[in-house]
Amino acid sequence: QLEAADGGLDSAELAAKLGVDHQVVVGAVKSLQALGEVIEAELRSTKRWELTAEGEEIAQEGSHEARVFHSIPQEGLAQSELMRLPSGKVGFSKAMSNKWIRVDKSAADGPRVFRVVDTVDDEVQRRLQLVQGGQAEKLGEKERSELKKRKLLTEVTLKTYWVSKGNAFSTSISKQETELSPEMISSGSWRDRPFKPYNFLAHGVLPDGGHLHPLLKVRTQFRQIFLEMGFTEMPTDNFIESSFWNFDALFQPQQHPARDQHDTFFLRDPAEALQLPMDYVHRVKRTHSHGGYGSQGYKYTWKLEEARKNLLRTHTTSASARALYRLAQKKPFAPAKYFSIDRVFRNETLDATHLAEFHQIEGVVADHGLTLGHLMGVLREFFTKLGITQLRFKPAYNPYTEPSMEVFSYHQGLKKWVEVGNSGLFRPEMLLPMGLPENVSVIAWGLSLERPTMIKYGINNIRELVGHKVNLQMVYDSPLCRLDAEPGPPRTQGAA
């Protein structure tokens, strides 16, 4: 197709020479380009005037006004009849403004049009013929733009290639292969074949697999951290709990606001726990109402029916209480480290960061002679594994821990200290009625799973993360959960 010209040649001229459409030549140039350095092609663009379809017609048959003029016989023509001619409307007004024709409104059967001059010089046709002949440059700027306004001319940009021989110029070319095939491998033909280069800017095809939920990916990491630290997982597969294990066993008095209908989901059916460990229940009752184990107690009338009330557990500490009670029944005492991550339920007012159910993470260590220093040491290790190293501890109040401390970490983004967890030593009034030895201390801490996850994945509305209103695209796109790695930039996908 391509003749080797010395200096090179223009694709449009070539097309004209070969008598083929320009696009055919462009296609050939592009495929030769793709072969490597067979040819060199430089993109040039030139502007050129062309006639529009209407322009072509006028170049051939004359302008509308001229056609109108010629169609009027000496004796004139009814205006209504003239208007019915193909060029009628446009041609009439142009011919009028050229003063080629006149209208006699007083004629008998309606207005009549007459010639004013004998012959006309059809400038428009002449100019268009010039353009058609490739001599557009002979027209003035003004004349061209007037014709353009009348939509008879258009300016087109022609992209052509200036083609010259490349380094690997050859007149015999072979087609490029797109992919390696088994046949090529067995025949060895791949050695001689040119391969089409890949476009590395294009996106790949995403794999078809399923995806894990981001919150549960974070849960997996927290489990991993606890396991790395030697903590055993507590059973928490009981969403329904009695008030006894959820509150009374934790030395939380029966008038405590958390036991209010406004904060806790109570059950209508089954409304009451069927069995409670009555020996232990009596010790708990005595501690609440009269004290003991070195305590003054709360000095109120403790009611069994209040303790029997079933509810949806408000914290996993109820599961920790069960685990510690079981631990206390084993003699002699063996130190233990426990953890759990599971759902808890609150009858709360819902907003962008609060749902009626969320996941609580809890860690517990029971051992002889544990101190606040131990609690802080364990917390330091735990949070270091989360990538949180700047910690500080604030005195706090929890009904079932004393001393209690809130854990704060310095948030680089917010430039302030934010609460990341709550902790403390369980009160003796909780541990001793269980039967744990007096010199055994139990340190514990808790945090929610949702909060660190929302920070990690840059999610502002908890509903986009938890529950059926989740954005599945967000689930598909969520990265690995690497808690100790630098957090990535906040994602905006959630808004989609």
Add this chain to the structure above:
Amino acid sequence: MPTVSVKRDLLFQALGRNYTDEEFDELCFEFGLELDEITSEKEIISKEQGNEKAEGASDVVLYKIDVPANRYDLLCLEGLVRGLKVFKERIKPPVYKRVMPNGEIQKLIITEETAKIRPFAVAAVLRNIKFTKDRYDSFIELQEKLHQNICRKRALVAIGTHDLDTLSGPFTYTAKRPSDIKFKPLNKTKEYTACELMNIYKTDNHLKHYLHIIENKPLYPVIYDSNGVILSMPPIINGNHSKITVNTKNVFIECTGTDFTKAKIVLDVIVTMFSEYCENQFTVEAAEVVFPNGKSYTFPELAYRKEIVRADLINKKVGIRETPENIAKLLTRMYLKSEVIGDGNQIEIEIPPTRADVIHACDIVEDAAIAYGYNNIQMMLPKTYTIANQFPLNKLTELLRHDMAAAGFTEALTFALCSQEDIADKLGLDISATKAVHISNPKTAEFQVARTTLLPGLLKTIAANRKMPLPLKLFEISDIVVKDSSRDVGARNYRHLCAVYYNKNPGFEIIHGLLDRIMQLLNVPPGEKKGGYVIKASEGPAFFPGRCAEIFARGQSIGKLGVLHPDVITKFELTMPCSSLEINIEPFL
């Protein structure tokens, strides 16, 4: 956590020095308080009701300080200042004294009619008190804070404070039929019967919350003076007659309630805080309360209790090594006057009436640690070696989750609570057939029951994601809850695995294939022998007739799979065919 709002300048004036916001924030943190917000009345009103309403409101800087829920002694400016000044060793903790009056003691006689409704009452007198506008406001505000917190919205205790000079004792605390109680209540100009008042207050934004406490009782509690003047109708409203003002000199305080201990604490807190402004600072005039059984008690108790704690116990619990003398000093800074006694290792600690929160040595340990500074404590790690174990059910769940995702299904995380409709009506079931546990106090229908199946959650997830390209393949492994009388609480969880396939075609073979894959992963062979698995044609209201099978494995039914009934699909606002699978995975542990 209660929040106390104090004027910053007043606070600094009382503390005797100025702080920057950061310095004060730091001091709060150390002491276990939280400087929650720095604002002004103007800012608050403008935030709540718009700028126009805020016009002309005060722009005096307010500190909103979060106070631990058990520190009733820090619920007013007076208490905060006293606590912080003692903490910073600027003053010694004051000693509160109960004194007998020069003349006759004020008497409050409780009649037996109160027994069924609000049996306890305590009282005291603040003599020759000097209020100012700020002090008076603080006095009213403290009562409100106490009502909201320790008093449990007046259910346990209600406080009435009166201008003693307008009354004449002895007082009678009794209970009467509402129609027999008639008086001019606080800030009203005419008399009403109790019945009328209960109606009027139904629309009172503040008082309507307390009406339920006595509303349906035959008798209402009421306190009279010897002339038949009504002091108050607890826990609703005081009488207007004995209303206190900035100019009141002598205050009679009564607290009635259902919890005697808390009533005594509340009275102690009020008198210890505000006896500061009495002519004889920190002294409170006693009042006598005669119970229906004829026994008489003198209040306020203002009891100082002594505890002896060994210094090494405190060191051991905190993880520090301080001398007993130092520990005594630390505790004294926390308002617990302490000294070393006996063998030199014993510390005697005096717990003042303001510190009702101290009920055990562990509370004293905490105060020592706070005064030492939590962040000064040396961190260490427990030395005991422990072997970690996973909870087997969670271990299996974790393993399965990953392989479900590898099988091309995406994990959903749906709510454990839902409406009855979700688990029954929409699946063509009657709620009684579900064995679901029912919640007694749901705020909305979304929290009527705990789910008995994971399927509704997955279908709702699809409905919320209909814009996503098909097919949608979802799974969830999580707990459902059913009633079970063999469990101590009468209900139990089961760990379920549910998967759905949603596309233009039902794709039963895909869900069936997933079951085969799950069984492969669990090492359960096909066939009924040797504990294998089979599926058998079955029926269920949720499934399209003839497109449902029951799954048997290890000799028991573990769930169902099939093509969902068009009615189910429609009820969950879906439009495409859908097949599903739900099994209990606990038999595979």
